[in-house]
Every structure is written in C-alpha cells, then in structure tokens.
Amino acid sequence: MWTIIGIAVVLIAIIFPLTNKSFNTPADSGKGNDEAELRIQPVARFELAKAEAAAASGxxxxxxxxxxxxxxxxxxxAANAPKIDDKAAWAPRLATGKDALIKSVTNGKGAMPPKGGATLSDEEIAGVVAYIMGKVK
Ligand code: HEC
Structure with a gap:
C-alpha cells in the first residue's frame, strides 16, 4: 500500500513540473504572446512590404x-497562335468583336490556356486585348 502511494508521489513529482508549463498564469501567457509577436514581426513586416509593393505596382x-x-x-x-504581325490571321478574329476576344482569352481557346496561363484581372485582360487589337488592325 505505502509502496504504491510512494510510487504515485514520485510520479506526480516528476510529471507535475512537466505539465505545469501548460498551466501558465495569465501574466505568463501574455508575455509569451509578446515574445511570439516579436519573433514573427520581421516576417510580418516583410509580407506587408511585399503586399504594399504589389498594390503600388497596380x-x-x-x-x-x-x-x-x-x-x-x-x-x-508557337502552338499555331495567330502572330501579332499576321493581319490576315487576325481579321476574322477582330470581326468577332472585343468582348468575344476577351472571353476567348479569359476562358482559353484551342491551344491557348485560360488567361494565356497567367494570373490576370479582368481589367488587365481587357487592357491587353485592346493592345493586341490596336496592333493587328
Ligand atoms: C500557349 C500559347 C499562347 C499564349 C501564352 C497566349 N495565346 Fe492567345 N492564342 C493562342 C492560340 C493557339 C490561339 C488560337 C486559338 C484558336 O483559335 O484555336 C490564340 C488566340 C488568341 C486570340 C484570338 C481569340 C479568338 O477568339 O479568336 C486572342 C485575342 C489572344 N489569343 C490573346 C492572347 C492574350 C491577350 C494572351 C496573353 C494574356 C495570349 N493570347 C496568350 C496561343 C496563346
């Protein structure tokens, strides 16, 4: 009986300090958060700077x-794409109108992947289609 209690006391004495870490006082955990914030700050600043740079370039x-x-x-x-200087190849495509061309670029057409395989906003697609239309006229 006393042996069992003795072992239990020893086990508690060993385990309690180990588990104690998770029973932090509010003050302790507050400090922990500050430390964590301090540690992630350089990364957070870097990510923020990147986001700002992206927004600035628009x-x-x-x-x-x-x-x-x-x-x-x-x-x-390449891939049988109509060349930018091949007006004859573009003429029938131009005839379909700007909206149809924007749709082709957005969704992809034949060998052309959606958005030419890039990440582009609707605004950017409209801009580049307008640019091409001006070039191939
Ligand atoms: C992987 C090669 C490839 C890339 C990159 C690519 N295209 Fe194309 N594009 C093609 C091919 C091939 C066609 C002809 C598709 C067909 O008619 O089957 C085409 C057709 C088009 C057409 C005519 C669509 C129509 O309805 O006839 C437009 C406009 C166009 N591309 C614009 C763009 C723009 C803008 C980009 C860049 C954002 C781009 N393409 C990037 C291969 C490409």
Whole structure:
C-alpha cells in the first residue's frame, strides 16, 4: 500500500513540473504572446512590404502583359497562335468583336490556356486585348 502511494508521489513529482508549463498564469501567457509577436514581426513586416509593393505596382498595362505572357506564343506563332504581325490571321478574329476576344482569352481557346496561363484581372485582360487589337488592325 505505502509502496504504491510512494510510487504515485514520485510520479506526480516528476510529471507535475512537466505539465505545469501548460498551466501558465495569465501574466505568463501574455508575455509569451509578446515574445511570439516579436519573433514573427520581421516576417510580418516583410509580407506587408511585399503586399504594399504589389498594390503600388497596380494592374499591369497591355504592352507589359503582352510582352511577358502573350508574346511567347503570339510573337512566334508557337502552338499555331495567330502572330501579332499576321493581319490576315487576325481579321476574322477582330470581326468577332472585343468582348468575344476577351472571353476567348479569359476562358482559353484551342491551344491557348485560360488567361494565356497567367494570373490576370479582368481589367488587365481587357487592357491587353485592346493592345493586341490596336496592333493587328
Ligand atoms: C500557349 C500559347 C499562347 C499564349 C501564352 C497566349 N495565346 Fe492567345 N492564342 C493562342 C492560340 C493557339 C490561339 C488560337 C486559338 C484558336 O483559335 O484555336 C490564340 C488566340 C488568341 C486570340 C484570338 C481569340 C479568338 O477568339 O479568336 C486572342 C485575342 C489572344 N489569343 C490573346 C492572347 C492574350 C491577350 C494572351 C496573353 C494574356 C495570349 N493570347 C496568350 C496561343 C496563346
């Protein structure tokens, strides 16, 4: 009987300090939060700076998007894309109207992936389609 109690006391003496960490006083846990905040601050600041930079650069304009995304196919005719200087290839497409072309770019058409495979806002798509339409007229 006393042996069992003795063992129980020893076990409690060993385990209690270990579990004690989870029973922090409010003051302690408050301090812990501050430390955690301090530790994530550099990362948080960095993420914020990135977000601000992205917002500052805003939507990209037509030529920028064309050169970085669309030109890969439309400059070279890769994947049988109508080339930017091939007015004859564009004439029937232009005839379908700007909205139809925007829809093709947004949803993809044939070998062209949706949005040319990039992440573009509706505004950016409208801008780059307008740019192409001006070029191929
Ligand atoms: C992977 C190659 C590829 C990329 C990248 C690409 N295109 Fe295309 N694009 C094509 C092909 C191929 C067609 C012809 C599709 C068809 O008619 O089957 C096409 C057709 C088009 C058309 C005519 C659509 C129609 O309804 O006839 C427009 C407008 C267009 N592309 C704009 C863009 C814009 C804007 C981008 C960049 C955001 C872009 N493309 C990126 C391959 C590409």
């Amino acid at each position: 939507p990209k304009d037509g030529p920028t998007i064309y050169n970085s995304v669309c030109g890969a196919c439309h400059n070279t005719g």
